[in-house]
Amino acid sequence: MHNEDPVELRQLQYFVAAAKAEHFTKAAQRLNIVQSALSSSVRALEEELKAQLFVRTTRKVRLTAAGRALLEKAEIVLQAAKDAREAVSAVTQAKSGKLNLGTVQGLPAFLDLPLLLARFHERHPHIDVRLIQGGAAHLLEKVRNGKLDLAFLPMFYPPSDIATVTIACEELVVVCNKTHSLASSEFVSLGEIASHAFVEFEQDLGTRKIIDDLFLRANIDRKIAFEVSDLGTLMELVGHGLGIALVPESVACSRAQILSVCRLKDADACWEVVLASSAASGDALPRRFEEIIGKG
Incomplete structure (x- = not known):
């Protein structure tokens, strides 16, 4: 030929x-x-x-x-x-293109994602930004196969092909209805709260894995009465006295008028959020978004 x-x-x-x-x-x-x-x-x-x-x-x-x-x-x-x-x-040069972002439910309140997106749009008005929500495993897989440029995820041990940057760390506290038996307690143990009904995120969403691991390490079983997919519903159920929950402190403080807050006295529970990306990616747009976070 x-x-x-x-x-x-x-x-x-x-x-x-x-x-x-x-x-x-x-x-x-x-x-x-x-x-x-x-x-x-x-x-x-x-x-x-x-x-x-x-x-x-x-x-x-x-x-x-x-x-x-x-x-x-x-x-x-x-x-x-x-x-x-x-x-x-x-x-x-970040003058055009698309940026695909993913996030889990229930980001800490001090991590204002809409504000970050607004700042990014102000600096890069010709970049199309797409945002999806999902479970941590689902989002991580999308980062690995190139369908997402960046994803906000709970802290995890990343595989070698994923790079992570810790961008938020906040203590988890117990929230309950003001008429709940725990409402007058300032500090509670895992053993004390385990006997109460929990309102939780569904598997792989929000803080679920962090809290499951917390009780697993302590070898304590707990009762989960409700499993939900969003933070708003979780807080509403707690507010109506249908269960307790472990949430980031800033989330608890935002509902302090209607909910009581207790701290854990025998466990180090922290809601850490990382920004995950492909370790092999050299694309400029994800780096530009990381710069926005760093300057926030």
Whole structure:
């Protein structure tokens, strides 16, 4: 099978310049190259295409039928190459492109994601941002397969292909209805709260894994009465006295008028949030978003 030599962009650039100028010397001057280089390039192009592209005279050159056919296509190819370079440059300089973000439910209240998104949009108005919510395992898989650029996740031990940056750390506290038997307690133990009904996130959502691991390490069983998918519903159920919950302190403080707050006295429970990304990614847009967080 015969393999033809590929036509180079530079050859097309020189050819188009000569066709427009109808003169090799003038075209070479516009390209800031010597005329012999341009002539050699055109000859090589004719050999590769097996066609004469110019009729040469002492005063000027003009296109042949094959040359006219090539000119039309060459201008399209060169414009496409120019557009491609500009598109890549726009993305690397964060002037355009798409940023795909993921987040778990129940981020700490002091991590104001809508505000971060607003700041990012203000600085990079031509970047399309897409945000999805989901469970930690689901979001992590999307980061690994390239469908998400960044994901806000609870603290975990990342695999080698995932890079993480800790961006928030907050104590977990117990919240309950003000008429609950724990309402008057300032400090409680895991053993004391384990006998009460819990309102929890569904598996793999929010703080669920952190709290499950907390009780597992203490070898204490607990009763989970309700499993929900969002923080608002969780807090409403607690507010109506249907159970207790462990939530980030800032979340508890935001409901202090209607809920009582107790601290754990025998356990170190912390809601840590990391920003996860592909360790192999060198894309500029995720780094720009991380800069927004760092300056927040």
